[in-house]
Amino acid sequence: MLDIVIESRKAEIVPGFEVKRILPYQLRRMVGPFIFMDHGGPVSIPTPTATNLDVLPHPHIGLSTVSYLFSGNVTHRDSLGVEQIIKPGEVNWMTAGKGIAHSERFEDPAMLAGGELELIQTWVALPEKDEESDPSFKNYTPEQLPIFTEKGIWMRLIAGEAYGLKNNVSTSSPMFYLHVVLDQGARFGLPGGHSERGVYIVKGTIEVNGINYTAGKLLVFSKGVDPLLIAKESATLMLLGGEHLGERYIWWNFVSSRKERIEQAKEDWKQGRIILPPTDNEEFVPLPKDNSRPAGGPPPEALS
Structure with a gap:
């Protein structure tokens, strides 16, 4: 769901x-x-x-x-x-x-x-x-991050574990984070084994359960659901999630x-x-007022 x-x-x-x-x-x-x-x-x-x-x-x-x-x-x-x-x-x-x-x-x-x-x-x-x-x-350089390719699918594991992939990026809790590129028509599923999962659409359009979703949207799925993502056009996605x-x-x-x-x-x-960076310590962002929306x-x- x-x-x-x-x-x-x-x-x-x-x-x-x-x-x-x-x-x-x-x-x-x-x-x-x-x-x-x-x-x-x-x-x-x-x-x-x-x-x-x-x-x-x-x-x-x-x-x-x-x-x-x-x-x-x-x-x-x-x-x-x-x-x-x-x-x-x-x-x-x-x-x-x-x-x-x-x-x-x-x-x-x-x-x-x-x-x-x-x-x-x-x-x-x-x-x-x-x-x-x-x-x-x-x-961590790109050479340290595993890549998986299949027809119409390219993905890089940024951190955590997913699809049998694992790298040496040090994390503090169970999670996954991936950069995925799909060709038009490619079909893709979310990784299992995590209680909370999301798909952010960077570029393109994907279909889920007959509905199209466009860039700028994050889709969040329930535990135990195995949605099928279909690329309606070339799409770039960020997959993320883990344990609450x-x-x-x-x-x-x-x-x-x-x-x-x-x-x-x-x-x-x-x-x-909290000390400033030793090579960048001549200016800083001051503590904002409680009702502001500051940089960062x-x-x-x-x-x-």
Whole structure:
């Protein structure tokens, strides 16, 4: 059974850079451990405005950010001193744990010349036992990520386990995350063994139970249901899900199973206790007011 269809909404993460926001959604806060999902682009960035689209240093707690690019690149810098150019087809997994700050900047000459950028960023909530873990960052190249091909089907396992595929991307809870490309007419089923599963349509149109669904929609399915996805045209999909972790609260860039931990994180950022990236520490995003929708995250709200 199809539980819900989530239509992406427009959100501006920095002035001039609008994305499609998929999660969180009022009627469906999470899919497995996935608590946040943005689809940015495709967009061409003209040189005069590129630096205005940079996401300045900002904090996170209690989650892992997963950045996955289809085109373009972004320079990541964080509190650990990591400086990583994020490229298409890689997995960049930053675990915030007890607290980290990072920035995302557009510095590549090809990007500054008007190159195209398209990316998906998700946040994965951490199990309660890992919420106060030490922060970390890992980059996985495309060669480290298994690919499966069959007539009309191409897919890359980003993280977790699905369809018998497994990789070395370090995760904290049972989950799956895949990039799938289908040729027109291809038929495809969701992976089993997970209680919560979703399909986000990046491009194209797919048919499920005789109904067509177009780009920008996330389809969420009940446990035990084995839907057949039929590509009505060439389609690009992101498949994601896993096991539910329990109640979570989210405010701005902070995620926790405890409300009081969110309040502590606010004060930590105000007092400078979450350090800035050592190579990008001259500016930062200030703590917003409770009723704002700042760059880098959604408004305050409880998730379950």
